[in-house]
Amino acid sequence: MNAELVSELEVPKQRTARARLVSVLGPLTALAGAIWAIAQPYRLTILHPHGQGFWWLFAEPPVLVIAVGLFFYFAVAPGLLEDLEEAHAASR
């Protein structure tokens, strides 16, 4: 009989302050874009697309801000956090 079931559990990862800061950069940027969209809905021509030209539909500032935040969160941050944790582990 094995009573050491607890040994199977993984210790939750402790993130450093730097890692936490990097991981919130993208979401904070996207949140800023979302707040801007709510504050100035007329900037979102996608909500009233009738009669709008190409550029008014293509370049919608709040959407662009949200897109940058999401791009950073999904494309840049994951690899950076991995490397940061590796560097942190190596330095210990």
Add this chain to the structure above:
Amino acid sequence: MQPPAEHVHWLFATGFLLLGLCLVAEAVVGTEVWRRRAWRAYLWPGLAFGLGVLMWPVMTFFTNSTLHMLAHGAWAEVLMGAGAVELALVRGKLQSPAWRLMMAAAFAVSGLAFLVHEQNTWFFQRSSFLHHLLGWTLLVAAVFPLVRSVRPRSHVAAAGFALTFVVIAVFLYCDRDVAPVFGHLSPLAGPPHR
């Protein structure tokens, strides 16, 4: 098919915002960790170089005055130059941190170009206000790349340098073709639109 000037400012703001986020992240994790993956090391210098290349079509198509054309041409040159130097530093083709002075020069030239090519006063309309603000911001912020070239490991210089791009992005997003600023709009500017 030519975009209105304000849309061009917003698209450039998007590029500067991404550039700013990358630089903030590099300032937080440190250059050593940031450069662990080759694509990431080249990301922000490449982005700066690319924004410089994209400035050439702006110079070519937005020729409403000679001063505008010269200012956009100067930005294209210094952005490409600064991006190219940073790329060469990452690649190891250039070694001396003094090459980072190129970025300080880019800030100073850009700031001067903003101030010189804005012929109207601060409160003429919003874009005039923003041109003055951007010009002075870049001139003052040139101190950050200047310090980086002397003290490459300075956290304050790295953070200030990164946040400058975020601030520039915010200012560029505020741009409108004709709009009031703090309630001021000169009758000579024309009727405001949305």
